[in-house]
Amino acid sequence: MVAVRYETAFKLYPYTPVPAATSGTVARHPVVIIGGGPVGLALALDLGRRGTPALVLDDHDGAGLGSKAICFAKRTLDIATRLGAGASMVDKGVIWNVGKVFHGDGKLFEFNLLPETGHRNPAFINLQQPYFEKFLVDAIRTAQGHGAPIEIRGRNQVTAVTPGKDHAILDIATPDGPYKIKADWVVACDGARSATRDMLGLSFDGRVFEENFLIADVRMKADFPTERWFWFEPPFKDSGQSALLHKQPDDIWRIDFQLGWDIDRDKELDPGRIRARVDAMLSSQTGSVPDYELAWTSIYTFQCRRMESFRHGNVFFAGDSAHQVSPFGARGANSGVQDAENLAWKLDLVLKGLAPEALLDSYASEREYGADENILNSSRATDFMTPKSEISQTFRNAVLDMAARAPFARPFVNSGRLSVPCNYDGFPGFGVDALKGPAVTRPGAPCPDAPVGQDFLLDHLTGDFTLLSIGGVAPAPVTQGEISTRVVHIADPSPDLAARYLGDADRAVYLIRPDQHVVARWAKFDAQAVKDALHASLWGAHA
Amino acid sequence: MNLNLDPNIDDPDGFYQELLAAHEGLDKQQSDALNARLILTLANHIGDRGVLREALEIAK
Numbered sequence: 001m002v003a004v005r006y007e008t009a010f011k012l013y014p015y016t017p018v019p020a021a022t023s024g025t026v027a028r029h030p031v032v033i034i035g036g037g038p039v040g041l042a043l044a045l046d047l048g049r050r051g052t053p054a055l056v057l058d059d060h061d062g063a064g065l066g067s068k069a070i071c072f073a074k075r076t077l078d079i080a081t082r083l084g085a086g087a088s089m090v091d092k093g094v095i096w097n098v099g100k101v102f103h104g105d106g107k108l109f110e111f112n113l114l115p116e117t118g119h120r121n122p123a124f125i126n127l128q129q130p131y132f133e134k135f136l137v138d139a140i141r142t143a144q145g146h147g148a149p150i151e152i153r154g155r156n157q158v159t160a161v162t163p164g165k166d167h168a169i170l171d172i173a174t175p176d177g178p179y180k181i182k183a184d185w186v187v188a189c190d191g192a193r194s195a196t197r198d199m200l201g202l203s204f205d206g207r208v209f210e211e212n213f214l215i216a217d218v219r220m221k222a223d224f225p226t227e228r229w230f231w232f233e234p235p236f237k238d239s240g241q242s243a244l245l246h247k248q249p250d251d252i253w254r255i256d257f258q259l260g261w262d263i264d265r266d267k268e269l270d271p272g273r274i275r276a277r278v279d280a281m282l283s284s285q286t287g288s289v290p291d292y293e294l295a296w297t298s299i300y301t302f303q304c305r306r307m308e309s310f311r312h313g314n315v316f317f318a319g320d321s322a323h324q325v326s327p328f329g330a331r332g333a334n335s336g337v338q339d340a341e342n343l344a345w346k347l348d349l350v351l352k353g354l355a356p357e358a359l360l361d362s363y364a365s366e367r368e369y370g371a372d373e374n375i376l377n378s379s380r381a382t383d384f385m386t387p388k389s390e391i392s393q394t395f396r397n398a399v400l401d402m403a404a405r406a407p408f409a410r411p412f413v414n415s416g417r418l419s420v421p422c423n424y425d426g427f428p429g430f431g432v433d434a435l436k437g438p439a440v441t442r443p444g445a446p447c448p449d450a451p452v453g454q455d456f457l458l459d460h461l462t463g464d465f466t467l468l469s470i471g472g473v474a475p476a477p478v479t480q481g482e483i484s485t486r487v488v489h490i491a492d493p494s495p496d497l498a499a500r501y502l503g504d505a506d507r508a509v510y511l512i513r514p515d516q517h518v519v520a521r522w523a524k525f526d527a528q529a530v531k532d533a534l535h536a537s538l539w540g541a542h543a
Numbered sequence: 544m545n546l547n548l549d550p551n552i553d554d555p556d557g558f559y560q561e562l563l564a565a566h567e568g569l570d571k572q573q574s575d576a577l578n579a580r581l582i583l584t585l586a587n588h589i590g591d592r593g594v595l596r597e598a599l600e601i602a603k
């Protein structure tokens with residue numbers, strides 16, 4: 001039996017009987033991914049495109065209903081673009097730049113994300129999570145057509161994980177009965193309530209925030225601008241301590257109300273009661289209640305927590321199974337996709353025998369650091385939005401009170417600090433900074449995009465170790481062990497590329513990891529220095 | 544010198560967190576007293592009576 005826990009929005013990988021389940025043979029797979037959400041699908045796609053077989057097991061047969069994650073950041077879109085799924089996401093998504101912050105009846109200020117020019121992808125799009133998953137599966141189907149060894153098995157529920165010395169054994173339930181497989185590596189991408197984590201008896205500690213938020217996704221034709229509107233102490237009736245209005249594709253609007261801690265969940269989820277709240281909010285903006293329907297509603301509480309270690313022998317945890325944040329700042333799914341990208345190339349190289357197994361420890365240390373950064377930002381936003389002591393309420397209200405008339409108070413107003421990728425400053429495996437170059441491209445940083453001819457720089461960083469040479473003459477590829485760098489030479493950089501990668505220098509050489517993070521950079525090409533940096537990136541990343 | 548009302552603190556979120564952390568575990572009276580000591584210390588650092596007078600006005 002495989003229980004159905006939720007409805008699906010799209011049936012993406014319908015169940016088909018598994019031959020191994022009836023033959024009784026225990027097949028061995030290099031990588032088994034538990035959970036076909038944004039993180040598991042991105043990981044499978046990345047591995048498969050590299051030629052490493054990936055098997056995804058999901059206990060449902062598609063993307064769960066409900067918009068869930070809605071804000072996808074540029075870094076996520078850059079990763080999806082490299083994986084062949086970015087364009088459909090941006091085409092479908094709603095691009096937004098302007099946010100307005102209100103306090104009661106008054107507008108405090110507005111901000112513009114003011115995206116830099118010269119990037120392929122926008123700073124953010126709003127897109128319902130089921131679409132995000134569907135576009136990843138579309139890209140997986142395309143990759144499979146080109147021979148990528150990816151398999152997704154719907155309604156295959158993992159019921160036991162038994163880690164061993166050089167592999168793990170998984171027990172799997174299907175509608176036709178159970179079977180077993182062996183996996184060299186297991187990656188648990190099974191969400192905040194990870195069954196894998198529970199099965200292994202691992203803890204997930206952190207801070208519980210005593211707050212309930214009501215989500216109402218409503219479908220309506222409204223001519224509100226495509227902006228993020230956020231209210232502290234909203235003026236409309238029964239709206240709670242804060243409220244949010246944000247547009248998604250398909251004429252869906254995300255509305256959030258902060259309800260407080262002691263609430264009656266069933267009562268608050270009564271459609272009549274939700275409609276009364278939504279009516280009050282919408283009529284305060286339009287003077288009348290527009291026609292709308294409730295597309296999806298939910299009440300959520302949240303915690304900020306993470307596992308102590310993201311690696312346990314041959315089992316890895318990625319995405320919400322490893323770390324959980326409040327939704328403010330869009331740091332959940334976005335950070336999970338970065339986990340997938342960090343792990344994919346490392347698993348690929350280790351399985352091909354091109355890098356030491358210890359490289360995989362750097363997945364854990366780097367992404368634990370990323371999770372801490374996200375938890376810090378998310379906790380601060382939550383503390384501002386839901387003051388938990390009289391004095392923090394006093395300071396919060398003082399900030400809101402002054403924000404309209406004194407610009408200095410605006411940076412303190414915190415309704416979420418939007419997701420940006422982290423810099424692995426000072427981590428082992430990252431090398432020298434021998435260029436007096438811009439800080440934004442220092443070793444450890446994710447490469448910012450920039451125009452190159454008719455396309456963009458990140459289009460050229462296709463997932464291998466890359467030697468990026470700007471100005472000067474093209475260097476020869478550098479080989480370390482069995483890994484050779486790709487060479488991307490740009491003789492005549494665009495102004496944006498020069499500003500982001502050269503600064504005052506007239507030429508530069510960058511060594512870039514497969515996940516588009518800078519390893520090291522130099523003012524001029526030195527084959528031995530590149531070779532040393534490449535070696536350190538593979539063999540020294542776990543020191 | 545005029546009162547600077549533009550953002551002037553590096554890492555405002557970090558500062559805000561430190562400010563609230565200083566109040567953690569204090570009751571109302573203790574918090575008020577901490578705020579008073581803090582205001583006096585900062586006022587002394589600013590020194591300029593014109594600036595302090597402007598600050599009093601804007602905060603009212």
